[in-house]
Amino acid sequence: MIRTLGVSKNNELLMDFLLEEAHSADFDWYWVDFNQPTPEESKLLDTFFHFHPLAVEDCLHRLQRPKVDYYDGYQFFVAHTLNKETLEAEEIDFFIGKNFVVTFHHEPINQVDRLRLRFPNHHETWDRGAIFVMYEILDKIVDDFFPLVHKIEDELNEIEDTMTYDMRHFSMDSVFDRRSDLLWMRRTILPMRDLIYRVLNSTRLDIKGHEHTYFSDILDHLVRLTEIVDSNRELTADIRDSYMAMNSTRMNRIMMILTIISSIFIPLTFIAGVYGMNFRHMPELETDYGYFITIGIMVVIAVLMLIWFKWKGWFNLFRN
Secondary structure, three states, X not given: OEEEEEEEOOOOEEEOOOHHHHHOOOEXXXXXXXXXXXXXXXXHHHHOOOOOHHHHHHXXXXXXXXXXXXXXXXXXXXXXXXXXXXXXXXXXXXEEEOOXXXXXXXXXXXXXXXXXXXXXXXXXXXXXXXXXXXXXXXHHHHHOHHHHHHHHHHHHHHHHHXXXXXXXXXXXXXXXXXXXXXXXXXHHHHHHHHHHHHHHHOOOOOOOHHHHHHHHHHHHHHHHHHHHHHHHHHHHHHHHHHHHHHHHHHHHHHHHHHHHHHHHHHHHHHHHHHOOOOOOOOHHHHOOOXXXXXXXXXXXXXXXXXXXXXXXXXXXXXXX
16 A cells, blocks of 8 residues: 655645656655555556665665665665564654655554655644654654563563572573563564664765754664663573572472481481391390380481581571
């Protein structure tokens, strides 16, 4: 579907006009949006607008890296947004000329729809030109990154708060899922940051002083997003390390318990082994109370060893 919007030289907003009218001299600037275009509509990039074949090819082949290419009379931009459900990147392409902007995207872009809906009620944006359409879309795309990042950050903080030394009911699967989500977001945010940086520092783009300020604001947001994503990735690494340390501590406690039990039963097993030998001349076997005496000695040994372990502070290791 092809959608059109333009501002005439009389400062009137015209929407959904015929594409053939786009080259009319009556327009101060116009915007053509290729929203989920059919193959026949996609051919208009070449047959009607006469864009460079390489730029058209980049539009038709999905998920190019965010970039800017310079051609005679216009610039070609590739930008990415994020699917809120899957966090996968979705591409939107811009052709920016002196008095026109053409957007092309295979998937519905919510930010584009929102901008088209608000245009009739925001007269102050009509005089800002075609490049301001790209700014508005990019600004909304970047602003929509923040709720996704903050949601992951809140989930990680909640996971960190629920971690205890009792790891039986704790799973690292959710942490690894969040780390994977952050990686997907970082793959989108970093190239977008580089793209805006190139836009701001390019001498081949006709960006005026006040427009430069707007794009600088987008760059600041992307830098902040990058810092938040990197901080959260470090948090996932800290949670992973804490999980491994807690598991190691828990394993050490189990080994300590087994060591104490083994240490107590070693002398008891030795006594039981000695009196379990089938020798004929063992005077203790003939004693009337030999069995009770032996059991008593074994109990005393066990109690004395427990007291000694407590005196050495071994039981303090079991406290949280």
